[in-house]
Amino acid sequence: MSCVVFNFIFAENLYCNIMETQKNEREIFYPHVSVDCVLLGTNEDKLCVLLVERQVAGSNEKHYKLPGSLIYESEDLDMAACRVLNEATGLKQVALKQFRAFGSPARTKNKEDVQWLENASKMKITRIVTVAYLALCKFGKKMTMGEMSDTLIWAPVNELPHLPFDHKEIVEAAGEEIRRWVDVEPGIVFDYLPPKFTAYQLRRIFEIIYNKPIDVRNFHKKMMGMEYVVQTDEVETGVNHRAARYYRFDKVKYNKLHSKFNKV
Amino acid sequence: MSCVVFNFIFAENLYCNIMETQKNEREIFYPHVSVDCVLLGTNEDKLCVLLVERQVAGSNEKHYKLPGSLIYESEDLDMAACRVLNEATGLKQVALKQFRAFGSPARTKNKEDVQWLENASKMKITRIVTVAYLALCKFGKKMTMGEMSDTLIWAPVNELPHLPFDHKEIVEAAGEEIRRWVDVEPGIVFDYLPPKFTAYQLRRIFEIIYNKPIDVRNFHKKMMGMEYVVQTDEVETGVNHRAARYYRFDKVKYNKLHSKFNKV
DNA sequence: ATTAGATATTGTTTCATTTACATTATGTCG
DNA sequence: CGACATAATGTAAATGAAACAATATCTAAT
Numbered sequence: 378m379s380c381v382v383f384n385f386i387f388a389e390n391l392y393c394n395i396m397e398t399q400k401n402e403r404e405i406f407y408p409h410v411s412v413d414c415v416l417l418g419t420n421e422d423k424l425c426v427l428l429v430e431r432q433v434a435g436s437n438e439k440h441y442k443l444p445g446s447l448i449y450e451s452e453d454l455d456m457a458a459c460r461v462l463n464e465a466t467g468l469k470q471v472a473l474k475q476f477r478a479f480g481s482p483a484r485t486k487n488k489e490d491v492q493w494l495e496n497a498s499k500m501k502i503t504r505i506v507t508v509a510y511l512a513l514c515k516f517g518k519k520m521t522m523g524e525m526s527d528t529l530i531w532a533p534v535n536e537l538p539h540l541p542f543d544h545k546e547i548v549e550a551a552g553e554e555i556r557r558w559v560d561v562e563p564g565i566v567f568d569y570l571p572p573k574f575t576a577y578q579l580r581r582i583f584e585i586i587y588n589k590p591i592d593v594r595n596f597h598k599k600m601m602g603m604e605y606v607v608q609t610d611e612v613e614t615g616v617n618h619r620a621a622r623y624y625r626f627d628k629v630k631y632n633k634l635h636s637k638f639n640k641v
Numbered sequence: 642m643s644c645v646v647f648n649f650i651f652a653e654n655l656y657c658n659i660m661e662t663q664k665n666e667r668e669i670f671y672p673h674v675s676v677d678c679v680l681l682g683t684n685e686d687k688l689c690v691l692l693v694e695r696q697v698a699g700s701n702e703k704h705y706k707l708p709g710s711l712i713y714e715s716e717d718l719d720m721a722a723c724r725v726l727n728e729a730t731g732l733k734q735v736a737l738k739q740f741r742a743f744g745s746p747a748r749t750k751n752k753e754d755v756q757w758l759e760n761a762s763k764m765k766i767t768r769i770v771t772v773a774y775l776a777l778c779k780f781g782k783k784m785t786m787g788e789m790s791d792t793l794i795w796a797p798v799n800e801l802p803h804l805p806f807d808h809k810e811i812v813e814a815a816g817e818e819i820r821r822w823v824d825v826e827p828g829i830v831f832d833y834l835p836p837k838f839t840a841y842q843l844r845r846i847f848e849i850i851y852n853k854p855i856d857v858r859n860f861h862k863k864m865m866g867m868e869y870v871v872q873t874d875e876v877e878t879g880v881n882h883r884a885a886r887y888y889r890f891d892k893v894k895y896n897k898l899h900s901k902f903n904k905v
Numbered sequence: 906a907t908t909a910g911a912t913a914t915t916g917t918t919t920c921a922t923t924t925a926c927a928t929t930a931t932g933t934c935g
Numbered sequence: 936c937g938a939c940a941t942a943a944t945g946t947a948a949a950t951g952a953a954a955c956a957a958t959a960t961c962t963a964a965t
Contacts, residue, residue: 386723387734408671408712409671448770450767453747472650475741480717482715503714506772577941592924593943594927594943594945597943617941618939619943622942840914841913857915858915858954858956859953862915882910882962883959884912885913
């Protein structure tokens with residue numbers, strides 16, 4: 378089911394660059410370290426990412442970026458990512474996973490981006506190494522605006538507005554990462570669904586994440602094989618056709634099955 | 642075949658800590674950023690990691706650590722990892738892959754470790770965020786000692802000596818990561834083998850990486866299915882039993898097949 | 906020359922998983 | 936009650952994974 382590409386490099390490719398590095402460039406410096414969160418959600422037919430509005434001096438267009446922040450002295454990377462997400466959205470219970478560090482010096486090559494960040498942070502910025510996190514939540518979940526009170530939008534990952542730094546690359550990497558994540562931890566998809574959901578809804582989530590159609594009957598069989606997806610007695614109401622049955626996610630069962638599976 | 646656990650967290654678990662953070666601790670600071678390389682190799686029956694000796698003042702025991710370095714201003718993370726590996730071992734052609742950032746403030750909680758690093762780097766160290774890389778090479782490959790001229794040892798990953806910081810945790814994470822990597826990029830295992838190898842050798846590599854026995858006949862079938870593993874006319878010599886056939890890895894064929902596979 | 910010893914090589918069956926594919930069921934609405 | 940909209944469901948074929956043992960080829964010892 379998964380068909381992914383890992384990123385790897387051969388030292389040889391970079392060897393020339395290393396040799397060309399001047400000794401005097403080999404000085405220790407103090408980069409900033411930040412975390413950025415790619416919060417993914419699914420609307421009816423697209424994978425979307427949550428972006429926060431940023432104010433750009435002298436521009437009345439809207440500008441957006443990933444929620445992110447420099448890390449604080451007392452927090453580790455995971456905590457920083459949780460904080461960022463909480464400050465931006467008010468959300469607390471969000472599945473969150475570190476997936477890659479981005480640290481190219483070229484990240485700060487765009488002067489506008491750097492200027493904006495220096496204004497926002499009141500600091501001289503030369504270079505930032507950022508650790509990217511992937512997070513999932515139900516699309517359109519009511520956000521109780523965190524302390525940042527930024528304006529939020531959901532943007533389809535395939536139709537991103539202009540983003541600063543390498544945020545676009547980060548979102549793309551996240552789009553690949555989520556498939557790997559779902560492969561090993563399928564339970565996370567239920568973060569995208571309400572407590573009661575139909576087979577159709579669950580199938581759509583998989584279709585959107587894997588970006589390909591899934592056969593209805595085969596999917597139904599597979600779903601029936603998931604012991605942690607349990608039937609309820611309720612059905613859809615207010616639809617002008619046969620009502621679909623509601624199912625729910627049994628987290629306890631899932632954790633039992635899954636911890637067993639993982640430990641074998 | 643793969644049976645792995647991804648690391649993820651729920652923000653809720655950390656929320657209390659966030660709330661307890663004092664405002665005055667929320668100050669920006671300047672952590673150092675380093676890369677550490679976990680270079681894995683296989684001897685006859687164990688997965689081993691390359692460690693470099695480090696001098697600890699006032700101790701005549703031998704101390705080891707992962708090859709690593711603070712990053713330089715002009716290099717990105719990948720380049721830094723290549724440089725570290727090259728300086729430590731002289732190797733150039735090594736498959737290398739970033740796999741996780743480690744950034745807990747607790748990394749520098751051990752005073753001895755910090756003191757050693759401050760002596761070695763001539764800098765005041767408060768906190769280091771490190772980006773860990775996984776690399777593969779043939780065990781015992783002749784290392785033309787890089788500029789560091791450190792003394793190197795191969796240590797079985799299950800029998801590590803004491804290591805500074807969280808290097809032990811990093812090695813353990815690398816041990817899991819390599820299986821994921823091999824799952825999607827099986828070609829990397831040939832970095833562990835000489836140009837001509839027997840079916841037995843190839844099978845042993847997989848057994849060691851996955852840490853479980855593999856059926857001889859099933860493996861042979863699977864190997865025959867790998868078009869990029871091609872028979873040669875040569876056989877083992879100097880053995881007192883039926884000589885095994887030598888095979889070789891056809892990298893060109895592999896790349897063709899694999900890029901096709903990945904793009905579908 | 907024959908045999909014992911060592912490891913290499915190879916095929917079949919079973920089982921589980923994946924894929925492809927179309928009809929019947931149940932509700933609303935006019 | 937007929938049109939229509941979507942829900943629910945089973946079967947057969949193909950593919951992939953796992954279990955399992957006998958024969959082949961070489962060396963060395965007699």
